[in-house]
């Protein structure tokens with residue numbers, strides 16, 4: 147697969163219908179994080195999810211991963227309940243904990259071991275992905291010997307090594323320096339194009355969202371406030387993209403919308419007036 151753009155209508159990998167998520171607060175109140183949300187992600191699509199801190203992005207990923215159940219509405223992943231799709235989902239959480247008693251390499255091999263992949267194959271796969279994230283030199287190091295960005299890269303390699311059908315990533319490149327970040331982003335785009343996985347990717351960086359994704363979804367006020375296709379052909383040159391008028395138009399639109407939102411989700415706050 148070279149691109150998910152212009153493909154015929156495909157089955158949805160993820161389908162959320164009228165989903166509502168509420169949490170109980172320690173004060174005994176109910177906090178509504180997601181009010182009523184519909185989101186369908188076709189197989190193979192790369193979606194970036196953006197929104198202010200506390201608006202429910204991680205909650206949404208947790209719901210797709212089967213870790214949080216909607217209070218009402220329906221969440222379907224690979225045409226069934228999310229928990230049934232778990233083995234097809236690779237979830238890289240925002241602060242992904244590596245297993246402290248395993249070296250970087252052994253962390254990458256962990257999921258493969260659970261799947262019964264042979265030792266030789268495990269080594270081959272781990273080598274490929276440690277290489278992709280520029281961590282081959284640190285394969286024997288222990289998690290406590292690694293910097294935050296290095297740990298994040300090992301966690302990326304661990305997620306990708308399993309070749310999941312659906313990849314959920316929560317701010318996966320946040321701790322990387324600019325140079326490493328671009329190179330790891332490119333590796334990820336290659337992986338996605340080769341393996342045709344469906345991706346939902348949370349980021350606070352609008353540039354990153356537009357550069358990588360097919361579609362950017364803006365979450366706020368407990369619902370989807372904007373949902374735009376990134377109509378820029380692939381392969382994209384991540385460096386020159388920023389001067390492309392399609393990029394700047396999308397960037398301005400999403401930035402404007404984000405600026406209109408409060409910092410955190412506050413159910414008591416007056417709702418934003420609709421613009422259209």
Ligand SMILES: Nc1ncnc2c1ncn2[C@@H]1O[C@H](COP(=O)(O)OP(=O)(O)OP(=O)(O)O)[C@@H](O)[C@H]1O
Pocket residue numbers: 169170179197198199200201202203204205206411
């Ligand atoms: N298990 C839980 N129990 C109670 N409240 C929760 C739970 N998980 C999340 N929340 C609340 O839901 C809201 C949304 O949290 P979430 O982590 O989804 O936000 P986010 O958009 O990922 O924010 P950030 O960008 O800071 O990571 C927050 O107010 C948070 O306190």
Ligand SMILES: [Mg+2]
Pocket residue numbers: 203204205240316
């Ligand atoms: Mg989060």
